[in-house]
Amino acid sequence: MTTPLEAAEPVAAQAAGPGDDRPTGRGTLQYALSKAGGALFSIAMVIIGTFFVFRLLPGDPVRNLAQGRNMTPAQLDLERRRLGLDKPLVDQFFDFVGDTLRLDLGTSYEYKRPVLDLIGERIGPTLLLTGTGLIIAVSLGIWQGTRAGWRFGSRFDRFSTGASLVLWSVPTFWLGLLLMMVFGVGIGPIPGLFPFRGIESVDAPDGFAYILDVASHMVLPCLTLVAVVYAQYLLVMRSSLLEEVSQDYVTVARAKGLRDDEVRRRHAVPNALLPTVTLVFMRIGFVVGGAVTVETIYTWPGLGQLFYEAVRVPDFTLMQGTFLLITVAVVVMNTLADVVYHVLDPRVRSA
């Protein structure tokens, strides 16, 4: 009994089939290395780009920092020196590149602490929330997409595609508030069920109860996140399955007298999974960035909320640091997606 998700692994073997030119370790390695080279180049460009983009942004960071407070020119000078803004642009650039390579992302204006420390504190909660959300969204999307695609035009298809599209188009903020009102505060005689602020209770218990406490805090943000994003997996899975259904090998498999269920699970789904897998990998990059809106609605202490804070202040070093991290994560994950796709799909290899 293979579930669609677990099918992701045997895919390579099945798709390639016996006798196909399976990727030799060397070929894949070479491919991976060339992709990694490309990624490194992209990351270098991202670092350079970040430096200039954040210097092109309107407003003097030190004045922003003052925010209308009465600061003497001496104080402003001190801040400027502290942020290294008194040096020539070329020096600032090399300082920035050097620091970034040493993983020193500077000190946040607002929190007066190293940006990397702040990111370190926030990345856990973000990965927990968006990671769980991604797993649920992907499983639900693939499962529902498969059903819908296999029984194209059925009531299930119409219902799930419609529902997912509605959720996809609803503004996240609105949906989040709605869920908060219904399941957090409660309506009429129905009391609120789930907490809707933060990752834990203020007086959080210890041990196993703490895990449950965190889990109950995750319900609403996770639900919002899943509701909004799962449509894309559903739709991609559905359309790629539809494409596979019309292929000859499916007809052949059916002609062999295999059960419908088996044709779907062993033949059509594994092949149809490829685009979804790529999509998943590409999304993982963004997962690192967190879900700004969801984290902000539910005061979830993740990177998304940190980024929102940084923009609100605005705290340029913090914005720059989180921006860098997110872009690098996306580049890395896209590269990984390329490599995985290469392993999974022989067609990419010959191309």
Place this chain on the structure above:
Amino acid sequence: MRKWLARLAALGVALLVAGQGTTAALAQDPSAGKKTMRVGATQAMDSMNPFLAVRLVSTSIHRWMYGFLTVPDSKTLQPSPDLAESWTTSEDGLTWTFKIRAAKWSDGKPITAEDAAWTFNKMMTDEAAKTANGPAVENFESVTASGQDLTIKLKAPQASMLENPVPIMPKHVWESVTDMANYDAEKYPSVSSGPYFAIEHKKDQYVKLQANPNYWRGKPKIDELQVIFYDNPQAAIAGLKNGDIDLIGRLQPPEFQAIQNDPNIEAWNTQGRRASYLQINHGATTTDDKPVGDGHPALKDVKVRQALHYAIDKQKLVDEVQNGLAKPADGSIVPPMYTDFFWEATGDTKVTYDPAKANKILDDAGYKKGADGVRTMPDGGRKLEFRFSIHTDTPIEDKLAEYLTGFFKEIGITLTTKKLDSSKFSEETGVTGLFDIAISGWSVNPDPEEVMATHLCSRRPAPGGEGGGTESFFCDETFEKLYQEQLKELDRPKRAEILKQMQERLYTQAPIIAIYYPNDLEGYRKDRITSITPIPEAKGLLYGGSGYWPFYTVDVKATATGGGASGGGSNTGLIVGVVGGVVVVGLAAFLLTRRRKSTADERE
């Protein structure tokens, strides 16, 4: 398929267990029997270091944690003893001697004048330590300590010495801090001298404060004060309705209306400490009198500014922009709650809504209406088309802009709205002068000296085009003279008179036009908070007040043992479990029937 069902069932069980778990956890709540008060805040702490923290929420929390030389009296708001028990002033007003109270820090060590002297000297010698309260020590010549006596020598007389905004820090804890700019004071428990000390802080989540047993007035009635941060006000309101928090302040009119009819919530509506006004670019200059920015030349004419003032229907703004939760301004930047210092226009000075008069003023001054109904400069050149700078994402300012556009159209002036994010806004309207009219406002302390000072010549940007801290780019000889006079005037009623004259000057010269004084809107759970004294005591503010008084006097119901009493919290877990379980079982049943059906199909 069966695996899926098994998983669903497992999830259902997990949910049920989770439900039970939270119930159990709540039942064994270690805080049972403790008196905990939870305050919601929609702004998070920027720093636990009082030398650096500038956000309103941070300064409020630090006010609950640290002692100052004086505090506003809970009834009159006049300076009254805090860490300074008593004080004397020399004849020339230049030497102040404070007698520091023989009290203890929260760690048991005695508080001496040394602590206060160290705090002020640190700020005078370390630029980073000036971040939060720099201006407070600008006029200090020297600060010395001898036993419990603190002596401050000033460069020039300063009547507001008794409203010193600097929290006194424990020297024995803080003297080892070398890099003040990067020190976040995240060491717990903190050592402080106010009603509470901090025991825990989770960034952007919460701060926990504990009652200080060594507090000189006596330990507060509650055991713990928690400040819980929300990223968006809707969640905070929901938190109040749900009983997650007990009190919330700084509400906007629509948020306030959302809690007004809740039987468990006391909607607290009182006069506020804020003035909302229009800032008018009447010719922005730097401290060396060089013009900056691109303000419309017509606004340099005081007659045009006065005409604008006559054209504004403040009552209508109060009713329709602020939902009636404000008071129309017939004064200037000091709101009426400060009865000692509030000045109100009367007689001929008073500007009332009168578009006909506004039109006449402009006609007489030579601003003729063109064919399109828009006035032009007397020389026939530029049209009277002004920009109105507001913040992005503040619906109330959008609304205000709409109304003002309508009012000014009546007098032949076109107003266009210009939305700016907050950093750009403060830069353009406070430093570079790239605006015509802008929305502004200020929360006023019991002593209005600081808000007055934001209209001084010296607060304009420096010749290099930076620094300062002006609210209006105002630079007026009369105003300056009065400001210097009030600094020297140690007699409070006489000083109040001078401060009123300054407000009158602002009113008639109109570099700013006060439009209304927003009410202070708050809400608290009356089923949890059994008593709380506002500041001032008669009918004052709670969270938004200037001082720790409400948070020192507050009393709440103790957390019930075994749960049940407060807000149905302990039922929640059970309900979660039951509902989760039902949903999962239902889903499983649904899938099972589908599964049967599909196998049946396939068998055919």
